[in-house]
Amino acid sequence: MTQAFASEESEELSSEEAAAAASSCSREFRANPHPVYAALRETAPVCPLSPPHGVQTYLITRYDDARAALADPRLSKDMYGAIDAYHRIFGDSSIALDDNMLFSDPPKHTRLRRIVGNTFTPKRVESLRTRVQKITDDLLDQCPKSEPVNLLPEFCFPLPLHVICELLGVPENEREQAQKWSATVAQTGFGPEARKALETAEGNLRDYLVDLIARKHQEPDDGLLSALVAARDEEGALTDHELVSTAWVLLFAGHKSTAYQIGNGVYHLLAQPEQKRLAFKDASATAAAVEEIFRFETSVENSTFRYAKEDLVIRDTLIPKGALVQISITGAHRDPEAFADPDRLDVTRPNVQATHIAFGVGPHYCIGAALARLEMQTALTTLFGRFPDMALAVAPQEARWLTVPFPAFRGLAELPVVLEPS
Template sequence: MTENVLPASELYTDEFAADPYPAFAKLREDSPVCPVTSPRFDSFLITRFDDAKAALNDPRLSKDLYGPEQHFLRIFGPNSEAINKNMLNSDPPEHSRLRRITSRAFAPRRIEALRPRVAEIVSELLDKVVPQGQADLMHDFAIPLPMMVISELLGIPTADHDQVLAWTQVIRESGSSGRPPAEERAAVQEAQLQLHHYLADVIQAKRAQPPADDMISSLIEACDQDGQLSERELVSTTFLLLFAGHQTTADFIGNAMVALLTNPEQLDLLLRTPELLPSAVEELLRFDGPLPVASPRIATEDLEFRGVRIPAGSIVGVAINAANHDPEAFADADRLDLSRERGPHMGFGHGVHYCLGVTLARIEAQIGIGALLRRLPGLRLALPVEELRRLPAASPFRGLIELPVRFNA
């Protein structure tokens, strides 16, 4: 197969940010394993479902960016080292050890017990906007909901929630402020460092107190008593759980609401048959997920996908959202169909790095979206969909900066 090298400038455009699926369709058809060039690093992008599934389960594609080769320097820059020594950027057996420790806090029974608290937070947030007849669903609902849930689960003091949210939003909205790139990078690095120092301080404060029933206390025990975590791993894992525990869920809720509001027949179906909500959440995640490309992998040896040679040391991106629109995997894949049989979508990843917080994400999405539809009658976009402000196309996340809506107060 001919390798059609694609400059990132041709892929990550404003048009791509608004709707990446035509570009993904063209890549799936013409160059399903496509070399992509960019100023910071070159990579290979995999877009077909079967290839994506195989790649996510291929041990030759390593997630360890912090080994002797120091791949993180190419991808994230030097400031990332302190906050990225965690299970996301590791391979078995290190990944297995870190995931086993962290998964205790995500036991399905414990997460299911959070349903009443999630519903309570949802009600509190909506009580503030219902009388207004209008809202920004991102800043008023989709972002604070999972942030409040994961902060409570971790054991972050309530008085600090707003400051923690402010730091994470600087990181999330990188590239959208309109500031010069160097200034933008400096702001993001400062937010990362501030959040890192803050979490280290929270950990030290908890060490001086009797053990509490929260995730950070459990991780401290694994570090101090069992010796299963290093101090660096402890802080980095806390950072990962905080950021991953709210970012993708917030973006997903925003994407899901846009999908529903721009597909009125599907919205009407869900309003008439609310029992479809659990399967609807799965279809909405397949249709427009918050993580268009899985976090980067490194080829540890020369390998080949669809006749394209990927040399050892290459960065490989698996385009989850492209795979989830593959017509060979899903009938009428570009159509939102809430009555679709639950299929093997990859919205939560695949393989050993399958999302650890899947149960919590589903609970937040089901309760949150259900409440929005119930409590905001006549819900509609306040702007044409093409005018919605989105995260930059080069962002690792697919999400909205704002989601202005109107409804019948």
């Protein structure tokens, strides 16, 4: 039994119930959002929400609308343009880390992405292949084999964290602390204590990155951060502020989503042995399986915020100027108008790489997509190749999913497995 079956067994929700569930971000909704998104696709595909942060928000759940909205220039990523909303959600302390290509529009976005893209090249990613394999093997060597092990902290998180840190040039003895600060930023809620924790973690990260960049100025290495320090285009180099924010977004985006995605893939393949068998017939089958896992249970549940630069209508719903918009990648990926039998994991599903939107669409397409694919394919191939009899240490229906109040990521809270069952 898998998470997909849970949605099939759930009672049908009214549009009001679904909207209330999505607005509340309740533990029940976070544990299994699929029935809510299914109801919204049918009855309120562009749904006004009343989320905990208190800013008027519209949620898009159908695939065609989601794909169009991700590339719609009327929906701005520049949260400075929606500064009041930004402050209400994130507070003033976040601004120092958010002056990057993720939260900007052209022409600024074009300039930042061009500079980063000129250094974060396919050749640089491919050069990491041997290191990704070595890190994968070393982590698995250290895991207990015949007793339950939680793969999230022992494997799924350390792998992409070490890879992105090596790519950037973060010293090994500084990585754990950077990850802890990043985790606080990712999982903070909206109460006073959460705000304080968020501000402290963001301040620590900012100070750390300022210091790290200063060290790269003094002693450059062959890492991506040193390359960014030296990079410039016809408009000049990145400012120190832009360097700090760019380093932050690469560090954060470069490990969190991939870690949860690896966990989602391991879980679903263990829960469905026939799909596991099909996924590892050969290298091309594994590559296709990875793309289906990105579709079936993407770790990026919702897009980052956009806001309407003008009044606009999407599927007969007026989104007023200034309102926030989120695109449900998870909801869009289960749309039956886009994918046949979408609640079924099918690792042989044709053409899924060209149709899923796990990495976005348009100008903001994920610059790290090639690295995420490399890490996913290496992690799953090595894990299941070394431990073909690996099994979940709990019944599939007892798996615990993240229930943090802010639905940025879709992933497991823990992944207990036995690598070599007796």
